[in-house]
Amino acid sequence: MTIRQDIHSAGIPVLCQSCEARHRGLCGALEPDQLIELSKTSSRRGVSPGAELTGDAEVVERYSNVLSGVVKLTKSLSDGRQQIVGLQFAPDFLGRPFKSESAISAEAATEVSLCSFPRSVIERMMKLSPGLEHRLLKQTLNELDEAREWMLALxxxxxxxxxxxxxxxxxxxxxxxTDPAAKSASFELPLTRADIADFLGLTIETVSRQLTRLRASDVIRIENNRHVTVDNLSHLEQRCGD
Amino acid sequence: MTIRQDIHSAGIPVLCQSCEARHRGLCGALEPDQLIELSKTSSRRGVSPGAELTGDAEVVERYSNVLSGVVKLTKSLSDGRQQIVGLQFAPDFLGRPFKSESAISAEAATEVSLCSFPRSVIERMMKLSPGLEHRLLKQTLNELDEAREWMLALxxxxxxxxxxxxxxxxxxxxxxxTDPAAKSASFELPLTRADIADFLGLTIETVSRQLTRLRASDVIRIENNRHVTVDNLSHLEQRCGD
DNA sequence: CGAAGTATTGAAGTGAATCAACCGTTGTGG
DNA sequence: CCACAACGGTTGATTCACTTCAATACTTCG
Structure with a gap:
């Protein structure tokens, strides 16, 4: 058993062995030798909430995988109005292939751990191994579905x-x-009220009032402003409009 | 000259030779023999405004390329509120690979001409030729950029x-x-006021009033409700907020 | 011509924004 | 160790942009 395990992970870089990105993310499409090549130029780093990962209209030279935490993708108007256009969770890929400027800025919403690597390396690998591009296509299609889901909401x-x-x-x-069919949930909100407002196209005050209403209706419980408990998820579903 | 042309298009199905989808769309990634194979099972058809192409939560067995006209992609809430989440122009690809149900319905906004083919054929080709998947990835990334652009607007x-x-x-x-840097433009609106409202998350009345205001400010001219002329596109740009 | 569909315009209502005051927690330095 | 500033969040009063309701026009087509 241990031997089989050894054989199976033979040649896989230590850092990659228990990595989310390899199990469910982009790196799952890579062969051991490709993982080794990529890991030579890749580096892990942690960033704190509020840290800007890539700025608007900035040339991006490194792409990343999100290993833990939440990254917000934002767009802004010239007068400062801001909209969050996406949230990236582990093991999402972070970057906009085939385009150096992206008109989107990425910022850590929570403590975030990233594995980043040079743009050029991953783009070269993408040409060689179709599996990589396939995974990226799948993630992109999912992000598109999510974006459209939120267009409906907005x-x-x-x-x-x-x-x-x-x-x-x-x-x-x-x-x-947690089971996607679970009845209840309890979690820390990864976003501040201001972030939630920017995500939903509302103001801080409106978000706060709506949370208060949900609490008053016994749909949710809130502790320390951040920790939310939902005893019955179906009550929440009924309030989503769809 | 004519000979070179003949040689160049040798073996390409007649229908494909002047096709938008082959020049700028998905089919541009296909070799002549693949085009021949696809064209065996593909068929062109025209549909009229309002015709539903694929319904919400319906199993889609055929994918298409838009050859002309405009297709609207919509999502709805249970009480009927509707949001247009995307517009597809020629030569866009229409379909959601790797997922049979899409939660989105597609409807012709104008007279539309489509070239459609079985899901299975294109998915098989995608496995064989990475170039096809590459084109699809590029289109999907562009659609994602557009979706996020509209999230900001909404x-x-x-x-x-x-x-x-x-x-x-x-x-x-x-x-x-037309030159993307052109100063002026004149066109037929592909959408009714109701469609524009569903696209922008507004009501028909508000859209009408805003168009009236733009007309009163001499930014646009409107004839027959549908034909719009913009003498100076930069005046319009200044009113976009970004 | 008349009916149906599409668009404009006006008056009244409302949901969320804005403006403003206050609360609780955290962290800092005198 | 406490005063207090900084920050994030809640709550209330008021305003306003957009919706809703309603009436009227235009356009198209049998």
Whole structure:
């Protein structure tokens, strides 16, 4: 048994062996020798909430995998109005291939751990191994589905439906280990009220009021502003409008 | 000269020879023999405005390329509120690979011409030729960029900024032949007021009022409700907020 | 012509934004 | 060790942009 395990992970870089990105993320498409090559130029780093990972209209020379934590992708108008257009969880890939400027900025929402590597290396590998591009296509299609899901929310849902939908999305993403069909959930909100507002196209005050209403209706419990418990997820689902 | 042309298009199915999808779309990634194989099972068809191409939560057995016209992608809430989450122009690919149900419905916004083929054939080809998947990835990444652009608009732009942004987007898409740096534009709106409202997360009345305001400010001219002329596109850009 | 569909315009209502005050926690330095 | 500033969050009063409701026009087509 231990021998089989050894054989199976033979040649895989130590750092990669228990890595989320290799199990469920992009690196799962790589052969051991490719993992070795990539790991030569890759480096792990932790960043703190608020740290800007890639700025708007900035040339990006390194791509990353999110290993833990939550990264927010934001777009802004010239007068400062801001919208979060995506949240990246582990083991999502972070980067915009085939385009150096992306008009999106990425910022750590929580403590984040990243594994980053040079743009050039991964792009070269993508040419050689179709499996890599295939995984990237799948993730991109999923992100597109999510973006469109939120377009519906932003354009047509009420403030309370938006907040309910947001909580449900977080509950489903924050701990993927939990059964997707679980009845209850308990988690730390990865975003501040300001971030939630920027995600839902609302103001801080409106978000706060809606959370208060959900609490008053016994749909959720809140401790320390951040910790949310949902005893019955279906109550939340009923408030999402869809 | 004519000989070279003959040699170059040797073996390419007649229908494909002048096809937009082969020049700028997905089929550009296919070799002549693959084009021949695909064309055996593909068929062109025209559909009229309002025709539903693929319904919500419906199993999709055929994918398509848009050859002309505009297709709207919509999502709905249970009470009927609707949001357009994407517009597809020629030569966009229409379909959601790797997922039979898509939670999105597609409907012709104008007279539309499609070239459709069985899901299975294109998915098999995708496994064999990485170039195909590469093109699809590129289109998907572009659609994701666009979706996020509209998330910003839906969440943070005012009604008048939304309408200005919409007109600008249409002006840039409707006739890709025109210089992207052109100063003026003149075009038929591919959407009704109701569709524009569903796209921008507004009501018909608000869209109408904002168009009236733009007309009153001499930014646009409108004839027959549908034909719009923009003498100075930069005036429109200034009203987009970004 | 008349009916149906599409668009404009006006008046009234409302959901969320804005403006403003206050609370609780955290961290800092006198 | 405490005063207090900084920050994040809640709550209330008021305002306003957009919706809703309603009436009227335009366009198209049998």
């Amino acid at each position: 354009g047509r849902k009420t403030a309370s439906e938006k907040v309910a939908s947001f909580l449900l999305m977080i509950a489903r993403n924050i701990d993927p280990a | 969440g943070r732009k005012t009604a008048s900024e939304k309408v200005a942004s919409f007109l600008l987007m249409i002006a840039r898409n409707i006739d890709p032949a």
